Amino acid sequence: QTKTGNDITSQQPTPSKETPKVQKHIIKKGIKDFKFGTVIGDGAYSTVILATSIDTKKKYAAKVLNKEYLIRQKKVKYVSIEKTALQKLNNSHSVVRLFSTFQDESSLYFLLEYAPNGDFLSLMKKNGSLDENCACYYGAQIIDAIDYLHSNGIIHRDIKPENILLDEEMRIKLTDFGTAKLLDSTVSSTSKQKYDLSTRSKSFVGTAEYVSPELLNDSFTDYRCDIWAFGCILFQMIAGKPPFKATNEYLTFQKVMKVQYAFTPGFPLIIRDLVKKILIKNLDQRLTISQIKEHYFFKEVNFKDGTLWSKIPPEIK
Numbered sequence: 422q423t424k425t426g427n428d429i430t431s432q433q434p435t436p437s438k439e440t441p442k443v444q445k446h447i448i449k450k451g452i453k454d455f456k457f458g459t460v461i462g463d464g465a466y467s468t469v470i471l472a473t474s475i476d477t478k479k480k481y482a483a484k485v486l487n488k489e490y491l492i493r494q495k496k497v498k499y500v501s502i503e504k505t506a507l508q509k510l511n512n513s514h515s516v517v518r519l520f521s522t523f524q525d526e527s528s529l530y531f532l533l534e535y536a537p538n539g540d541f542l543s544l545m546k547k548n549g550s551l552d553e554n555c556a557c558y559y560g561a562q563i564i565d566a567i568d569y570l571h572s573n574g575i576i577h578r579d580i581k582p583e584n585i586l587l588d589e590e591m592r593i594k595l596t597d598f599g600t601a602k603l604l605d606s607t608v609s610s611t612s613k614q615k616y617d618l619s620t621r622s623k624s625f626v627g628t629a630e631y632v633s634p635e636l637l638n639d640s641f642t643d644y645r646c647d648i649w650a651f652g653c654i655l656f657q658m659i660a661g662k663p664p665f666k667a668t669n670e671y672l673t674f675q676k677v678m679k680v681q682y683a684f685t686p687g688f689p690l691i692i693r694d695l696v697k698k699i700l701i702k703n704l705d706q707r708l709t710i711s712q713i714k715e716h717y718f719f720k721e722v723n724f725k726d727g728t729l730w731s732k733i734p735p736e737i738k
């Protein structure tokens with residue numbers, strides 16, 4: 422027997438008084454409605470499998486989590502955080518969509534939007550590195566996506582190239598919200614939701630190469646850890662490797678704490694300037710998202726009208 426979770430795609434209008442007595446039954450989709458194919462992703466607690474709707478032939482990415490394993494590893498909380506975050510961010514083109522959740526005896530299933538062009542790490546690896554034009558196109562989308570999360574009260578905390586997927590139009594989509602932090606909201610006088618961005622949380626270490634020095638130094642971090650990770654990714658696009666990389670995690674952490682990195686020969690000066698202003702240990706001196714968007718490197722990007730999301734992707738040379 423398959424139980425269906427709250428299917429957020431089948432939002433039905435609230436029945437009015439005139440609703441006829443005999444209603445058409447709306448049968449929610451379940452696991453049996455999909456044909457499971459190859460494994461397309463792997464996480465610490467999950468496996469992502471390509472799932473095709475038997476009915477519509479539409480492709481999805483099904484994230485499968487083993488319940489017993491989650492309980493044993495005390496990771497149940499992270500699954501609910503991921504679901505809450507994805508539901509909250511569900512209308513954005515910059516985050517993978519969550520269509521529904523299911524469960525059976527052994528597993529939990531997240532039916533996610535399928536991003537057919539792989540992840541950003543593979544894209545960079547395939548090409549060694551990206552040119553300035555590509556760095557501008559992808560960099561603008563990544564920072565705009567992070568901005569969107571923060572304005573919705575969500576800190577990702579594990580922003581890295583593997584968690585940035587590419588859709589059919591080569592637009593980026595953030596994924597993997599299992600380690601996100603959901604900020605408390607307050608209602609301001611304008612009745613607009615505001616979030617306490619000053620929240621500092623004792624947190625886990627994301628991924629060594631992209632972790633911020635404040636997390637390593639005092640085990641506390643806030644939304645600015647995502648901006649640090651963006652700086653690391655921007656560096657990596659040009660250099661072909663992340664700025665802080667060593668033979669083991671311990672040595673990587675030491676480099677992060679000392680902010681010890683070197684630009685590769687020919688690294689464009691304008692991106693050098695931007696990276697230098699992001700990879701700053703002092704949180705108050707690190708550039709804010711607005712300042713990054715205003716940097717000369719992004720002078721040709723219009724962040725206000727959203728056109729950066731409908732541009733023809735640059736050719737990768």
Ligand code: ADE
Binds near residue numbers: 517586
């Ligand atoms: N790998 C992990 N999640 C994925 C998704 N949503 N689409 C494609 N590949 C993925």
